[in-house]
Amino acid sequence: MERLSFLHKAERRAGGRRPMAIVGVVASGNLEVLVERVLPSTECVVEIATTAHGFGEVWRAVVADFVERRSPGGLKFSINDGGARPDTVALRLAQGARTIEIDTL
Amino acid sequence: MTEATLSPPLAGAPSLISWYEATARQRLAALLDPPSFDEFLGPDQREVSPHLPIFDLPEQFDDGMIVGRGLLDGCPVLVAAQEGRFMGGAFGEVHGAKLTGLLRAARDIPGVTVLILFDTGGVRLQEANAGELAIAEIMRAMIEARRAGTRVVGLIGGRAGCYGGGGLIAGCCSVLVVSEQGRISVSGPEVIETNRGVEEFDARDRALVWRTMGGKHRRLIGGADLFAGDSVDSFRAAAITAIQRAEPFSQDVLAAEQARLKERLSRFGACTDATEVWAALGIERPELVPAMVTDDFITLANSKQEAHRGAR
Numbered sequence: 001m002e003r004l005s006f007l008h009k010a011e012r013r014a015g016g017r018r019p020m021a022i023v024g025v026v027a028s029g030n031l032e033v034l035v036e037r038v039l040p041s042t043e044c045v046v047e048i049a050t051t052a053h054g055f056g057e058v059w060r061a062v063v064a065d066f067v068e069r070r071s072p073g074g075l076k077f078s079i080n081d082g083g084a085r086p087d088t089v090a091l092r093l094a095q096g097a098r099t100i101e102i103d104t105l
Numbered sequence: 106m107t108e109a110t111l112s113p114p115l116a117g118a119p120s121l122i123s124w125y126e127a128t129a130r131q132r133l134a135a136l137l138d139p140p141s142f143d144e145f146l147g148p149d150q151r152e153v154s155p156h157l158p159i160f161d162l163p164e165q166f167d168d169g170m171i172v173g174r175g176l177l178d179g180c181p182v183l184v185a186a187q188e189g190r191f192m193g194g195a196f197g198e199v200h201g202a203k204l205t206g207l208l209r210a211a212r213d214i215p216g217v218t219v220l221i222l223f224d225t226g227g228v229r230l231q232e233a234n235a236g237e238l239a240i241a242e243i244m245r246a247m248i249e250a251r252r253a254g255t256r257v258v259g260l261i262g263g264r265a266g267c268y269g270g271g272g273l274i275a276g277c278c279s280v281l282v283v284s285e286q287g288r289i290s291v292s293g294p295e296v297i298e299t300n301r302g303v304e305e306f307d308a309r310d311r312a313l314v315w316r317t318m319g320g321k322h323r324r325l326i327g328g329a330d331l332f333a334g335d336s337v338d339s340f341r342a343a344a345i346t347a348i349q350r351a352e353p354f355s356q357d358v359l360a361a362e363q364a365r366l367k368e369r370l371s372r373f374g375a376c377t378d379a380t381e382v383w384a385a386l387g388i389e390r391p392e393l394v395p396a397m398v399t400d401d402f403i404t405l406a407n408s409k410q411e412a413h414r415g416a417r
Contacts, residue, residue, distance in 0.1 A: 022148045032166065
């Protein structure tokens with residue numbers, strides 16, 4: 001298991017008031033993203049546990065792109081990865097950020 | 106315990122959400138009255154499997170089992186849902202302990218109903234001993250809860266079906282709802298073929314798998330009590346009916362079930378294919394059953410199923 005952690009500064013606090021959201025499942029080519037509103041509003045942390053070793057630089061690029069696009073300030077993202085491709089990861093991160101912003105489902 | 110742990114529902118009207126395609130969380134969100142679901146030991150508690158890291162396998166924050174409480178048509182229910190896409194929905198130590206705990210809680214809440222959304226291949230091989238023990242503990246907890254008056258409704262229509270120990274647990278429920286996509290058995294197709302040979306069972310023959318273990322056959326021979334379409338709406342309606350249908354548990358119920366199974370064996374024991382069983386049930390064109398649409402099949406099943414006589 002390879003564990004990665006990325007800390008970013010975010011320009012804006014993520015919208016909404018929900019404390020937590022979870023999207024995705026841990027399956028082949030898929031991942032789960034647990035989103036928790038537990039950080040100061042200008043910080044964003046993404047922690048990853050993946051069985052696919054040696055892709056740290058790809059993760060770094062996907063996470064940096066995500067933080068720049070969504071500015072998810074105050075959110076901690078915890079990922080269990082089942083070998084998802086970068087495009088799937090980007091979509092799940094965006095889905096997680098969107099889900100925690102929706103106050104009523 | 107927080108209220109905010111559900112995934113967003115799939116796009117489209119609730120009636121169009123496929124039970125088979127949905128995740129466990131999407132099924133719960135659409136099955137229960139919104140927004141009544143309240144999860145116990147949610148993913149933020151990170152009660153993960155202690156065994157999977159030994160094999161360098163990824164964990165899931167809820168270990169593939171979501172438990173909690175909510176309302177179904179205004180009635181309080183306890184719910185458990187398996188995520189069939191994580192480890193094939195298989196039972197491990199934590200996964201099983203969450204269901205055991207829920208059933209023990211149910212035992213102490215008079216008149217409560219438990220809904221179990223099965224989606225499982227059986228016991229997780231990586232934690233086999235803990236998983237097998239969990240199956241035994243769950244069955245004991247379920248029987249104790251039913252003796253105390255709890256109704257346990259099983260809902261089966263997921264990708265993984267309901268196999269192995271999951272099939273045993275389903276057999277202990279008060280009422281089972283199944284869809285065409287749901288399969289209920291103990292040994293799965295590959296297990297039978299591996300142990301007894303391809304002449305005994307060809308696991309690659311999908312039509313054979315479905316007519317032997319699939320929802321329609323289980324409904325016709327009384328292995329399941331109600332048949333649902335693949336939509337979440339259909340499962341919701343069937344679950345509400347199932348709660349009303351569940352009979353109190355007693356020694357008489359067990360004796361009736363034993364008699365029913367004995368009669369089934371004497372009546373159908375010589376059949377070599379499900380279509381022969383359906384013909385013996387008095388279905389005129391058994392070869393048409395697999396292609397039959399849901400409503401027509403429900404009408405057929407209600408007219409042809411074996412006499413129930415208080416069994417289960």
